[in-house]
Amino acid sequence: MPDSASEPYDLAVIGAGCAGLAGAVTASELGLRVCLLDGSGQVGGQFFRHPAPALGALRPQALHHDWPAFAALRQRLEASDTRRLLGHQVWTVTRGSGELWTVHALSGVDGGAERPVRVHARAVLLATGAYERQLPFPGWTLPGVVAAGGAQAMLKSGLALPGKRIVVAGSGPLLLAVASSLAAAGAQVPAIVEASGYLRYVTHARALVANPRKVLQGAVHGASLLRHRVRPHSRSAVTAAHGTDRVEAVTVSRLDQDWRPVPGTGRRISCDALAVGHGLVPQIELATGLGCATRRTPDGTHALVLDGRQETSVPGVWAAGETGGVGGWELARVEGELAGRAVAFRLRGVLVDPARVRELRRRRDRMRAFADAMAVAHAPRPGWTHWLDDDTDVCRCEEVTARRVREAAAELGARDARTVKLLTRAGMGWCQGRMCAAAVACLAAGGGDEGVPPSPERRPLAVPVPLGLLGSPAGADEAGADEAGINEAGADE
Amino acid sequence: MARTPSELVRAEPGPPFEITVDGRAITALPGQSIAAALWCAGVLAWRSTRGGGRPRGAFCGIGQCYDCLATVNGEPNRRACLVPARPGDAITTQEGHGRAGLGV
Amino acid sequence: MGDSSDVIVVGAGVVGAACAYYATRSGLSVTVIDRGPVAGGTTGAGEGNLLVSDKEPGPELELALLSTRLWRELAEPLPLQIEYEAKGGLVVASDPAGMDTLRELARGQEKAGVLAEEIPADRLAELEPHLAPDLAGGFHYPQDAQVQPALAAAHLLRASDARIRLGEEVTGILTATTGEVTGVRTATGTVHAPHVVNATGTWGGELAQRAGTELPVLPRRGFVLVTEPLPRVVRHKVYAADYVRDVASDSAALQTSPVVEGTPAGPVLIGASRERVGFDRTLSVEALRRLAAQATALFPVLAGVRAVRAYAGFRPYLPDHLPAIGRDPRVPGLLHACGHEGAGIGLAPATGALIAGMLSGGPLPLDPAPFSPARFVGGAAP
Numbered sequence: 001m002p003d004s005a006s007e008p009y010d011l012a013v014i015g016a017g018c019a020g021l022a023g024a025v026t027a028s029e030l031g032l033r034v035c036l037l038d039g040s041g042q043v044g045g046q047f048f049r050h051p052a053p054a055l056g057a058l059r060p061q062a063l064h065h066d067w068p069a070f071a072a073l074r075q076r077l078e079a080s081d082t083r084r085l086l087g088h089q090v091w092t093v094t095r096g097s098g099e100l101w102t103v104h105a106l107s108g109v110d111g112g113a114e115r116p117v118r119v120h121a122r123a124v125l126l127a128t129g130a131y132e133r134q135l136p137f138p139g140w141t142l143p144g145v146v147a148a149g150g151a152q153a154m155l156k157s158g159l160a161l162p163g164k165r166i167v168v169a170g171s172g173p174l175l176l177a178v179a180s181s182l183a184a185a186g187a188q189v190p191a192i193v194e195a196s197g198y199l200r201y202v203t204h205a206r207a208l209v210a211n212p213r214k215v216l217q218g219a220v221h222g223a224s225l226l227r228h229r230v231r232p233h234s235r236s237a238v239t240a241a242h243g244t245d246r247v248e249a250v251t252v253s254r255l256d257q258d259w260r261p262v263p264g265t266g267r268r269i270s271c272d273a274l275a276v277g278h279g280l281v282p283q284i285e286l287a288t289g290l291g292c293a294t295r296r297t298p299d300g301t302h303a304l305v306l307d308g309r310q311e312t313s314v315p316g317v318w319a320a321g322e323t324g325g326v327g328g329w330e331l332a333r334v335e336g337e338l339a340g341r342a343v344a345f346r347l348r349g350v351l352v353d354p355a356r357v358r359e360l361r362r363r364r365d366r367m368r369a370f371a372d373a374m375a376v377a378h379a380p381r382p383g384w385t386h387w388l389d390d391d392t393d394v395c396r397c398e399e400v401t402a403r404r405v406r407e408a409a410a411e412l413g414a415r416d417a418r419t420v421k422l423l424t425r426a427g428m429g430w431c432q433g434r435m436c437a438a439a440v441a442c443l444a445a446g447g448g449d450e451g452v453p454p455s456p457e458r459r460p461l462a463v464p465v466p467l468g469l470l471g472s473p474a475g476a477d478e479a480g481a482d483e484a485g486i487n488e489a490g491a492d493e
Numbered sequence: 494m495a496r497t498p499s500e501l502v503r504a505e506p507g508p509p510f511e512i513t514v515d516g517r518a519i520t521a522l523p524g525q526s527i528a529a530a531l532w533c534a535g536v537l538a539w540r541s542t543r544g545g546g547r548p549r550g551a552f553c554g555i556g557q558c559y560d561c562l563a564t565v566n567g568e569p570n571r572r573a574c575l576v577p578a579r580p581g582d583a584i585t586t587q588e589g590h591g592r593a594g595l596g597v
Numbered sequence: 598m599g600d601s602s603d604v605i606v607v608g609a610g611v612v613g614a615a616c617a618y619y620a621t622r623s624g625l626s627v628t629v630i631d632r633g634p635v636a637g638g639t640t641g642a643g644e645g646n647l648l649v650s651d652k653e654p655g656p657e658l659e660l661a662l663l664s665t666r667l668w669r670e671l672a673e674p675l676p677l678q679i680e681y682e683a684k685g686g687l688v689v690a691s692d693p694a695g696m697d698t699l700r701e702l703a704r705g706q707e708k709a710g711v712l713a714e715e716i717p718a719d720r721l722a723e724l725e726p727h728l729a730p731d732l733a734g735g736f737h738y739p740q741d742a743q744v745q746p747a748l749a750a751a752h753l754l755r756a757s758d759a760r761i762r763l764g765e766e767v768t769g770i771l772t773a774t775t776g777e778v779t780g781v782r783t784a785t786g787t788v789h790a791p792h793v794v795n796a797t798g799t800w801g802g803e804l805a806q807r808a809g810t811e812l813p814v815l816p817r818r819g820f821v822l823v824t825e826p827l828p829r830v831v832r833h834k835v836y837a838a839d840y841v842r843d844v845a846s847d848s849a850a851l852q853t854s855p856v857v858e859g860t861p862a863g864p865v866l867i868g869a870s871r872e873r874v875g876f877d878r879t880l881s882v883e884a885l886r887r888l889a890a891q892a893t894a895l896f897p898v899l900a901g902v903r904a905v906r907a908y909a910g911f912r913p914y915l916p917d918h919l920p921a922i923g924r925d926p927r928v929p930g931l932l933h934a935c936g937h938e939g940a941g942i943g944l945a946p947a948t949g950a951l952i953a954g955m956l957s958g959g960p961l962p963l964d965p966a967p968f969s970p971a972r973f974v975g976g977a978a979p
Contacts, residue, residue: 039556039575040575041577046555051502051504051524052523052524052525052577053524054506054507054522054523054524055504055506055522055523055524055525056504056505056506056507056524057502057503057504058502058503058504058505059501059502059503060502062495062501062502062503063501063502092880092882094879094880094882095879102882104882109575109576109577110556110571110572110575110576131553131555131557132553141547141549143537143538143548143549143550144537145552146551146552146553146554147552147553147554147558149553149554149555150551150552150553150554150555150558150574151554152554153554153555153574154526154528154529154532154551154554154574155498157526157529158524158525158526158528158529158530158532158533159497159498159499159502159504159522159525159529159533160498160525160528160529160530160532160533161498161532161533162532162537162551163537184495184501185495185497185498185501186495186496186497186498186500186501245538245548246537246538246548289879289880290879291879396549396552396558396560397559397560398544398862399542399543399544399545399547408751411755412635412748412751412752412755413609413634413635413751413754413755413761413763414634414635414751415633415634415763415764416634418634418637418641419634419635419636419637419641419747422636422641422747422748423635423636423747423748423751425862428823428862428864428906429559429826429905430559430562430570430825430826430905431557431558431559431560432905432906434553434557434558435552435553435557435558458878458908459906460880460906460907460908460909461904461905461906461907464825464903464904464905465903465904466900466901466902466903466904467822467824467867467889467892467893467899467900467901467902467903467904468889468893468899468900468901470822470885470886470889470904471886471887471888471889471890471891471892471893471900472886472890473886473890543826543863570825570903589826590825590826590827590828590863592827592828592830592902593828595727595827595828595830595898596828596829596830597725597726597727597828597829597830597832
């Protein structure tokens with residue numbers, strides 16, 4: 001650990017989910033000085049989100065089939081010298097002088113006693129995960145309509161449910177896990193509604209066969225859903241949520257090949273909550289701010305371009321997990337270890353264990369192929385825009401309707417999400433387009449397949465920063481060896 | 494089969510405490526976020542939008558969507574899904590930007 | 598694929614839109630071509646300032662005064678959504694010496710027709726209740742105004758009746774054997790016209806080169822900080838006296854001076870930084886730090902407010918800080934309408950009116966000689 005503020009870390013790891021944990025402990029065990037930052041007060045990221053210690057959960061594993069894998073990583077972290085800056089939200093990363101990177105963060109969870117923290121390091125590992133993709137529909141802004149992953153997160157960390165009778169809808173493998181944990185926690189789940197046809201996996205049978213574990217997980221969730229009498233609807237979508245001040249029912253419609261609702265197939269299902277989402281979007285703004293190259297993924301998001309050693313196109317900046325394409329926690333863990341080993345080799349010449357690296361790469365490539373197959377199967381089809389009526393708010397923050405987005409495209413010369421944003425404010429609010437950019441891009445392109453922006457959204461500020469802190473003098477608060485910073489958000493397990 | 498999330502994970506939390514929502518007392522558990530405590534009390538909305546005055550609450554649950562912004566102890570725009578509940582916290586439904594007092 | 602019109606305007610930013618608007622109103626048929634969307638360049642990165650207050654007496658101020666009048670006229674037929682606000686500007690000084698400088702500037706501007714009212718320190722709070730209490734005073738400029746620049750460009754363009762070809766890059770300028778412009782070549786075909794207007798802003802040098810001529814436009818980067826949505830906390834465009842100095846400077850190094858204003862949509866916009874670093878979008882934490890520090894010094898209440906966004910734009914900088922408006926003497930049929938630096942939104946209508954007058958042979962609203970691109974011929978910038 002550096003003993004003066006001026007001595008940089010070898011590696012700053014941003015994100016303490018599976019990828020970041022694996023990267024941090026690997027690099028630390030290989031002798032590197034590592035600093036691990038995460039916005040949350042606990043490690044585990046989204047997948048291994050778990051109740052705060054004060055909630056006294058004796059069996060957190062009841063919400064996680066793979067808890068022992070996480071427990072092992074956590075144990076290694078605790079045994080290592082890794083500096084943990086939890087409750088630190090990174091707002092940007094900049095290139096300093098002399099091959100050094102500076103990570104700019106705010107300490108303190110959202111408001112209250114925040115202060116600026118800077119971490120200097122010779123290499124950066126971006127393990128910032130993903131957030132959920134949303135496709136709007138009439139009523140999706142009603143209280144009680146929540147993100148599928150959001151319902152899962154609130155359950156895992158806060159032991160809270162949004163309602164008693166919860167419809168789960170959208171597309172992607174996350175839905176099965178969400179429905180099965182909501183049901184296990186006592187919610188009634190009258191329906192799980194999947195827009196794609198699960199049968200599409202069949203065309204990627206080879207990737208499935210190579211990932212029997214994933215099939216097994218699906219089967220476990222499937223069995224649990226059967227036990228809870230959850231009714232599956234494939235090739236269907238929630239095309240409207242009803243209610244005045246909160247959701248009271250949803251309409252589920254059959255979809256055609258292109259995800260257009262089939263007229264006359266709408267059925268009303270009463271519920272007091274809806275958990276909805278359409279897969280995950282890699283969270284890569286810190287990387288794109290540094291100029292890292294991106295690629296289009298098979299389901300129409302942008303992910304980082306990485307080489308075989310997990311390095312981005314910007315030398316010295318590495319990435320692991322969902323930032324390189326959504327693939328789940330096991331892939332994230334493998335990539336984190338690969339990255340940790342590669343950084344150790346680059347900075348210190350630490351010889352890697354070639355057999356181990358070969359094995360990790362083999363597993364990574366196999367899981368990537370599987371993830372790509374899943375992405376193809378669940379990629380939104382352009383007909384989803386037919387769910388919208390003109391008055392549906394597409395941008396939740398700025399309350400911009402589908403009509404205004406379409407007008408900007410049809411009449412004012414907008415051809416992409418950025419121009420729609422300039423002309424309508426869709427994507428200009430607090431969330432900076434995280435919830436609406438995918439939908440806006442589709443609408444700007446007239447609903448065609450071109451609805452993927454040519455480049456990812458630019459978000460130079462990854463989180464909002466109070467002006468008083470942004471304007472505080474440079475060099476005031478170097479975090480090289482600020483002991484107070486360790487576990488400051490406190491009380492991690 | 495578990496009937497509640499707490500039963501599922503066999504939670505044995507510290508003593509519950511009170512927070513208020515627009516003056517009404519609700520019970521929170523130590524370690525819960527404000528949003529989780531509100532959900533457990535059946536409260537799904539604690540903000541009204543700037544444009545249409547529509548009710549909103551937690552949506553993404555992970556601090557990304559900013560729909561759950563609440564005024565906590567007089568401080569507006571705090572993400573209720575991230576901010577831990579503390580005994581005596583006063584949550585008030587946030588009207589729009591939550592900073593009407595600054596208007597000139 | 599062939600197509601023809603009287604005029605081709607290259608660039609769908611606010612200047613191109615204004616050129617198209619006034620040219621079609623002069624009875625000309627116009628095609629507007631842009632490689633990107635509407636307002637995809639510097640227009641979309643602007644704050645939408647329509648200012649007379651920051652300009653020293655001289656040709657640019659003349660252009661600004663004309664534009665101020667034209668924007669007021671345009672705000673009538675154009676829909677409300679362009680967010681035109683005759684909000685006025687307030688320039689403040691931190692010490693008596695700064696006030697003296699402002700007084701001198703205002704005296705000169707008043708002779709040119711600018712309205713400026715001295716505001717003593719004890720009256721600043723009437724105009725801006727949240728201003729820091731320790732300022733020396735300021736000047737109020739009621740003619741300063743604001744529009745939302747992307748909307749202004751889009752609505753001007755729509756109102757122009759021009760043919761619009763977006764997402765189509767001009768790859769070459771067509772000329773006759775005698776040298777006159779006959780049209781442009783694009784990625785998908787050719788468009789014919791005896792006049793081509795270069796309204797490509799910061800990229801004006803590039804297009805000039807494709808036409809076989811040159812224009813020394815350089816990018817001058819600026820960052821803008823955007824706050825969370827707020828009620829109206831800042832009524833005017835408020836800036837410090839240093840801003841005028843920075844605008845006029847030729848330095849390539851980072852300069853910042855606080856410019857703070859509210860918007861009808863809620864967020865407060867904070868500028869202005871200037872540096873010449875090419876087309877580099879990389880976030881400068883130092884630029885943001887200075888902007889935030891200076892803005893919170895002017896308006897302490899902003900310290901607890903969050904910046905939710907920051908973005909960079911590239912002002913089209915010409916070495917003498919005047920735009921190039923008019924015919925290129927080296928390429929008959931080519932006209933330039935670019936290089937407005939940070940004032941393009943404000944100066945767009947007057948630029949469009951001048952260009953339209955030159956194209957149609959109609960009367961010119963003011964003497965265009967100071968803006969003539971001929972001043973760059975011979976390699977020696979003035």
